[in-house]
Amino acid sequence: MAVAFDEMNIPGGDLRPAYQELARWLKETPPEALEYRRQEAELLFRRIGITFAVYGEAESTERLIPFDVIPRIMSGKEWALLEKGLKQRVRALNMFLRDIYHGRDILRAEIVPDDLIFQNPVFRPEMNGQQVPHDVYVHIAGIDIVRTDAEDFIVLEDNARTPSGVSYMLENREIMMRLFPDLFARHRVAPVERYPDELLAALRSVAPQSASGEPTVALLTPGVYNSAYYEHSFLADKLGIELVEGRDLIVKNNEVFMRTTEGLKRVDVIYRRVDDDFLDPLTFRPDSVLGVPGLMSAYAAGNITLANAVGTGIADDKAIYSYMPDIVKFYLGEEPILKNVPTWRCREPKDLAYVLDNLGELVVKEVHGSGGYGMLIGPAATKATIEAFREKLKREPEGFIAQPTLALSTCPTCTASGLAPRHVDLRPFVLTGSKRTTIVPGGLTRVALKEGSLVVNSSQGGGTKDTWILDE
Amino acid sequence: MLSRTAENLYWLARYVERAEYLARTIDATLRVTALPAAYIGKTNEWDSALLTAGVAGSFYQQYEEANEHNVVDYLSFSAANPSSIKNCIEAARLNSRSVRTALTSEMWDTINSAWIELQAVWSKGTSTREDLAKFLRFVQETSLRFDGSAYRTMLRNDAYWFSRMGVHLERADNTARILDVKYHVLLPEKEHVGGPLDFYQWSSILRSVSALTAYHWVYRETLKPWLIADLLILNDTLPRSLASCYGNLVRNLDQIGVAYGRQGPAQRHARGIRNRLEHSNMNDIFQHGVHEFIQEFITDNSRLGEIITKQYLI
Numbered sequence: 001m002a003v004a005f006d007e008m009n010i011p012g013g014d015l016r017p018a019y020q021e022l023a024r025w026l027k028e029t030p031p032e033a034l035e036y037r038r039q040e041a042e043l044l045f046r047r048i049g050i051t052f053a054v055y056g057e058a059e060s061t062e063r064l065i066p067f068d069v070i071p072r073i074m075s076g077k078e079w080a081l082l083e084k085g086l087k088q089r090v091r092a093l094n095m096f097l098r099d100i101y102h103g104r105d106i107l108r109a110e111i112v113p114d115d116l117i118f119q120n121p122v123f124r125p126e127m128n129g130q131q132v133p134h135d136v137y138v139h140i141a142g143i144d145i146v147r148t149d150a151e152d153f154i155v156l157e158d159n160a161r162t163p164s165g166v167s168y169m170l171e172n173r174e175i176m177m178r179l180f181p182d183l184f185a186r187h188r189v190a191p192v193e194r195y196p197d198e199l200l201a202a203l204r205s206v207a208p209q210s211a212s213g214e215p216t217v218a219l220l221t222p223g224v225y226n227s228a229y230y231e232h233s234f235l236a237d238k239l240g241i242e243l244v245e246g247r248d249l250i251v252k253n254n255e256v257f258m259r260t261t262e263g264l265k266r267v268d269v270i271y272r273r274v275d276d277d278f279l280d281p282l283t284f285r286p287d288s289v290l291g292v293p294g295l296m297s298a299y300a301a302g303n304i305t306l307a308n309a310v311g312t313g314i315a316d317d318k319a320i321y322s323y324m325p326d327i328v329k330f331y332l333g334e335e336p337i338l339k340n341v342p343t344w345r346c347r348e349p350k351d352l353a354y355v356l357d358n359l360g361e362l363v364v365k366e367v368h369g370s371g372g373y374g375m376l377i378g379p380a381a382t383k384a385t386i387e388a389f390r391e392k393l394k395r396e397p398e399g400f401i402a403q404p405t406l407a408l409s410t411c412p413t414c415t416a417s418g419l420a421p422r423h424v425d426l427r428p429f430v431l432t433g434s435k436r437t438t439i440v441p442g443g444l445t446r447v448a449l450k451e452g453s454l455v456v457n458s459s460q461g462g463g464t465k466d467t468w469i470l471d472e
Numbered sequence: 473m474l475s476r477t478a479e480n481l482y483w484l485a486r487y488v489e490r491a492e493y494l495a496r497t498i499d500a501t502l503r504v505t506a507l508p509a510a511y512i513g514k515t516n517e518w519d520s521a522l523l524t525a526g527v528a529g530s531f532y533q534q535y536e537e538a539n540e541h542n543v544v545d546y547l548s549f550s551a552a553n554p555s556s557i558k559n560c561i562e563a564a565r566l567n568s569r570s571v572r573t574a575l576t577s578e579m580w581d582t583i584n585s586a587w588i589e590l591q592a593v594w595s596k597g598t599s600t601r602e603d604l605a606k607f608l609r610f611v612q613e614t615s616l617r618f619d620g621s622a623y624r625t626m627l628r629n630d631a632y633w634f635s636r637m638g639v640h641l642e643r644a645d646n647t648a649r650i651l652d653v654k655y656h657v658l659l660p661e662k663e664h665v666g667g668p669l670d671f672y673q674w675s676s677i678l679r680s681v682s683a684l685t686a687y688h689w690v691y692r693e694t695l696k697p698w699l700i701a702d703l704l705i706l707n708d709t710l711p712r713s714l715a716s717c718y719g720n721l722v723r724n725l726d727q728i729g730v731a732y733g734r735q736g737p738a739q740r741h742a743r744g745i746r747n748r749l750e751h752s753n754m755n756d757i758f759q760h761g762v763h764e765f766i767q768e769f770i771t772d773n774s775r776l777g778e779i780i781t782k783q784y785l786i
Contacts, residue, residue, distance in 0.1 A: 233572040259475045261784045
């Protein structure tokens with residue numbers, strides 16, 4: 001693997017401009033002071049209760065995501081390009097979804113193969129012909145971005161269902177401002193704190209026609225045992241909306257109501273953090289206790305807006321991902337600004353043969369997997385793991401895609417032996433309302449804390465960093 | 473507000489109040505059992521502690537004997553006892569998590585840091601008397617901090633009133649239960665035959681509802697059982713008396729009634745209990761029988777809990 005692009009240091013000893021002030025500050029700050037504030041940050045996170053749960057671990061159901069106090073910095077110019085690319089990508093995602101559930105021009109043009117849609121478990125036939133307000137399907141998108149050089153931004157993954165992590169973006173900034181006021185004073189960092197306002201505005205703008213002038217928005221959570229519960233309560237609080245569970249809602253005459261101490265109250269927009277499968281036991285999984293019986297009929301009647309819409313999984317499916325550059329071109333007639341990682345579709349025999357021959361160098365992902373579960377990182381895997389994976393691949397090739405192992409960019413990070421480069425990615429959050437698409441500058445930077453590791457997922461030992469966009 | 477949120481706030485307050493009461497009960501029992509037998513007679517004070525906590529039945533399914541070790545363990549740390557201090561704190565934290573948006577950060581911080589701190593106690597236990605005393609004090613302080621945070625930081629709206637109702641309903645229940653267990657030492661003036669023996673029983677009762685000092689301020693008298701009964705039942709200046717709890721419950725329910733623009737069975741029922749307390753005097757109560765009076769009160773009080781639940785919380 002090539003030497004990774006470092007976002008701070010240029011080989012030969014120079015610094016990239018965005019990091020110059022940080023480097024100066026680091027030189028002036030004794031390591032003990034940094035360590036002291038690192039501990040302080042951890043204490044704050046625990047006291048505020050910013051925790052997440054790891055599935056499949058019986059003990060320690062609540063864990064902290066490690067926080068690295070060294071910020072990741074980008075120049076305003078870099079951000080401007082990224083922002084443009086993100087807006088383009090999300091526009092295309094929304095147009096693609098509208099098309100798939102209506103006219104299906106893209107299938108007729110044979111750009112995306114039919115079976116990839118119709119045989120895909122995340123395709124929702126219930127959505128065929130269903131109108132969604134303002135044709136917005138993906139109100140909140142989390143697009144995972146990586147860099148391999150100073151010029152390009154590459155999309156690693158589109159998250160169009162219920163992307164999480166934005167609370168960390170906001171809390172990381174709060175804590176950094178509390179602990180490092182001096183460092184902020186030396187930079188002009190674009191603020192992120194208006195995210196909740198933007199989100200609420202976007203959600204209200206897509207209220208159904210039957211809603212009153214002041215639409216009621218609620219956040220639907222699976223409950224306290226969900227891994228992202230902290231984020232749900234955090235956002236409900238910041239937005240000033242009710243945090244509801246399925247049992248708090250009831251459908252009557254195709255309208256959705258919440259049970260309050262003053263009786264039933266109509267809800268117009270649900271920012272739902274419950275997966276499609278669990279939304280309505282009458283339509284989807286009958287064993288779901290997290291959902292609301294009848295919700296889908298209220299949805300079909302146009303009395304409730306779900307954000308994100310039902311069936312958006314078909315747009316962020318890893319099998320669809322490889323078609324994204326064509327999808328952008330098809331709907332917008334523009335060249336994609338953000339690149340895709342070259343992807344081998346194991347469903348195609350030629351690609352499969354190549355993948356099987358080169359397992360040791362590739363990253364192989366499950367088409368329907370997420371969160372870093374069930375993937376193979378060839379260069380880091382043992383022979384036995386690779387062989388086991390080879391069998392899985394042969395048995396069900398359509399279940400996998402493969403990509404080259406990218407040399408993700410690195411950023412300086414606190415480690416046991418001082419500052420050292422660690423691999424990072426970035427998840428900006430793109431909000432789409434009836435009229436506009438907005439992105440607060442930055443996003444959530446995730447960092448693989450283990451030396452050499454490329455897995456940034458919090459469920460796999462990744463941490464987070466504050467992300468600074470310099471306002472030049 | 474969401475019914476579930478109101479329910480969580482109400483129970484959160486009840487759990488915290490209950491944890492404090494249990495800590496006080498253990499504290500008071502430790503004091504009285506430390507005395508030589510000649511001073512307290514033959515009654516098993518640990519049995520009384522179980523009775524006032526309302527868990528004697530379940531205790532004896534697991535233990536043979538009500539001694540200090542077993543009872544302290546059952547009331548404080550037992551996972552099998554749904555009302556142990558540990559379970560109260562765990563439940564309070566879980567409730568807090570589910571209603572974080574309705575709590576102020578100060579209230580959340582109190583519960584969350586107490587929960588974090590107590591993890592060490594749960595895993596190691598309290599090996600010495602000193603550890604135990606420290607633990608009991610910590611629980612009481614947590615409750616005080618929680619109450620203070622609520623009082624000083626919450627908006628005065630339905631969230632606050634539901635939370636206060638939880639406190640007062642639980643408190644009334646606790647005070648009534650200790651009276652129920654100890655009614656036999658609280659005799660009217662003319663029947664009083666007690667010797668020095670009862671003195672420690674009386675002061676223990678007062679201690680468990682933190683009213684020992686208050687007693688002296690109110691009556692400027694040595695401990696007299698009928699005055700103790702008067703203080704705990706009818707004196708509305710004592711925050712833990714039944715009269716005071718019901719003054720507050722009626723007020724909170726009225727505030728909710730005004731905010732929602734209508735009253736219901738909960739308001740009527742609470743007013744009924746308050747009126748009865750207001751129009752009673754100790755002579756009548758003794759004549760009627762303290763025990764009967766208290767038992768009736770406990771039933772009425774838990775009935776109010778059910779009515780509130782039906783009217784607002786489900």
